[in-house]
Amino acid sequence: MKFNWGTGIVLAFIGFISFIMYFIVTMHTDAKYDHDLVTEDYYKQELEFQNDIDKEKNSKDLTSNITWKKTNDGILIVFPEALKAEKISGKVFLYRPSNKQFDFDTAISLSNHNLLIPDKRLLDGRWNIKVDWEYNGKSYLFKKEIVY
Structure with missing residues (x-):
């Protein structure tokens, strides 16, 4: 050849x-x-997007919004002091963009306006935190991308 x-x-x-x-x-x-870059129920979440926008607007109308800080014990989520802690209910959802197996949610159970997400449940790296909560029948939403 x-x-x-x-x-x-x-x-x-x-x-x-x-x-x-x-x-x-x-x-x-x-x-x-x-790598899992979106959630399994992506289209369902897309349909609820307007509700999320309304809830986030309600959160921005508060005098003070939810804050968070990293502690030695985990992530501490602090709810507004002006609200009565016993009337706050809802869920906290932590979403790990790189691996859906580490996603979890927990019910809001406050101790003096604080909610602690234990360190043992969190891996180092990026997390999307979503707090969907209710106070006196009004819904609120707090979203944040954090690096733990």
Whole structure:
């Protein structure tokens, strides 16, 4: 067989296509490259988006909103002092963009306007925190992207 420009170009194409196919197969089959960037019920959450906008507007109308801080024991979520703690109810949802297996939610159970998310449930890295809460029949929402 004679090796000329045409043969070289064909071999280069075959080599390039082989590399790309190897890369695609590796990315789809290897678990370490598996990243979950959206939630399972994405479309359901999209339909509730206007409700979330209204709840966030209610939160911004408060004199003081929820604050959070990182402590040695975990993440401390502080609710407004002007509200009565026993009338606050709702859920806290922590979403890990890189791995859905670490997502969890917990009911709001306050101790002196504070809610502690224990350190043992949190891995280092980025978390999206969503506090969906209610006070006197009015709904509120607090969202924040945090790095723990």
